[in-house]
Amino acid sequence: MTTVALAITDGMLHLELSLAIEVFGADLTHIVDPWYDFALCGPSAVQVGRFRVDPDHGLDYLRRADTVIVPGWADVDQDPPVELVDAVRAAHEAGARVASLCTGAFVLAAAGLLDGRRATTHWAHTDELSRRHPQVTVDPDILYVDNGSVLTSAGKAAAMDLCLHLVRLDHGSAIANTIARRLVVPPHREGGQAQFVTTPVPAPGNHPLADLFPWVLQRLDRALTVEDLARQAGMSSRHLARHFKSVTGTTPLQWLLTQRIRHAQELLETSDDTVDTIATSTGMGTATTLRRHFARTVGVPPDAYRRTFRPRTRPALPASANSRSLPPRTTGAR
Structure with a gap:
């Protein structure tokens, strides 16, 4: 899984976008070499919050990636862009592993990738995902779901858990731990064959058991x-x-x-x-x-x-x- 492509369109959530860039887009060859070949893919320059982001490639590049990551976007009341849905579906059909962060699950569901599968998204939007895609088994209480070639995460900090999970799958737990320490977050503990994780990442030092x-x-x-x-x-x-x-x-x-x-x-x-x-x-x-x-x-x-x-x-x-x-x-x- 050497090539990671981040699919972006207008209105993407900047936190999830930034987390994916920080994990997969940073130069971490001093930790493991080779690291990922990373690319931003979008139809044109897109608006992310107050920022404009220029993609490296068009959405058709997703078909060449080993892993495609779809961040969430703010307006889940609207159907995701058809060109994004089609590109993600084509990438999966070409053999890519596809992962969504937060409300990016709506893109995967629209592409039919979650039909008959268990999935999650931000807890505030799980009911809407279930309503619009009744063929998807939506679980609001888990951190992320790993279905092999299709993965979904809950919201915000859970995006980091899923990103570290992907690193763990590709490079092993020791490398994932090293990346987590670099980011000053604990590595996600539930790895290996465990698919379903029910608790989020801790905030160090804010509870009676910290010492x-x-x-x-x-x-x-x-x-x-x-x-x-x-x-x-x-x-x-x-x-x-x-x-x-x-x-x-x-x-x-x-x-x-x-x-x-x-x-x-x-x-x-x-x-x-x-x-x-x-x-x-x-x-x-x-x-x-x-x-x-x-x-x-x-x-x-x-x-x-x-x-x-x-x-x-x-x-x-x-x-x-x-x-x-x-x-x-x-x-x-x-």
């Missing part, structure tokens, strides 16, 4: 208990569980298990350690335990994951590539 998370992530090789976490956080186990539910949407033990699995993914990608060694490094104890939890969470066993996400020749990673992510929070608009 606890880094402490835990530095000690994943240890046999931590809920009592250990509660003691470090300076609260009772009951209060800890309540805060975890509010901030992460899950329990302390489930969150801890997820962090161990994500760390195992990074080690499988970036090291030659055996599964036994990785089981010890992630606090899973034995290879049997790691394999059981890994397969249940990611959908494939560790050895198969390594073969998929660790090609024979990988670029050298900076030290920050081995950083671990913070958990998502469950509040705030998507």
Whole structure:
């Protein structure tokens, strides 16, 4: 997936447009080389908020791209431009992976790409998407949906989650983590085979567990208990569980298990350690335990994951590539 084309027309939402440009259009060859070949594609100069944007190519260029990204636009009460819909449909028929950000899902739906599929968009517009396209299964409660060659995201910050998800699919979790650190956002934790993510990206440092998370992530090789976490956080186990539910949407033990699995993914990608060694490094104890939890969470066993996400020749990673992510929070608009 080397060529990414961003489809633009008048009235596009500038935040989603900017996020896609920042992830795919920046020169990140110092992190991984080659990076994406990026192109802005539109019928002519377009108006995005107060700015005029000159595309690199016309919409017919979308058919030459490996990945086509369709940002949202403000006026969802109007049908999307026919020329944009036709170009996106033609790109998908030519083999492109097509992803929408926020209300860009209306373009994909108009092109028939969401028929019989699950999809999402900004929560404020999910009812309208369902009404206009009843053949689409619209889920208002998820962050994004990955249907393989067709992906949709919810609104605003969820666009970043989907962009990082695409990077993860193409380059692996360690590279996605590095990009996320560069952008000063946590990488999206639910990767691998997981299609549906139910919680948005966290805002670091604005919740009672902000200091606890880094402490835990530095000690994943240890046999931590809920009592250990509660003691470090300076609260009772009951209060800890309540805060975890509010901030992460899950329990302390489930969150801890997820962090161990994500760390195992990074080690499988970036090291030659055996599964036994990785089981010890992630606090899973034995290879049997790691394999059981890994397969249940990611959908494939560790050895198969390594073969998929660790090609024979990988670029050298900076030290920050081995950083671990913070958990998502469950509040705030998507």
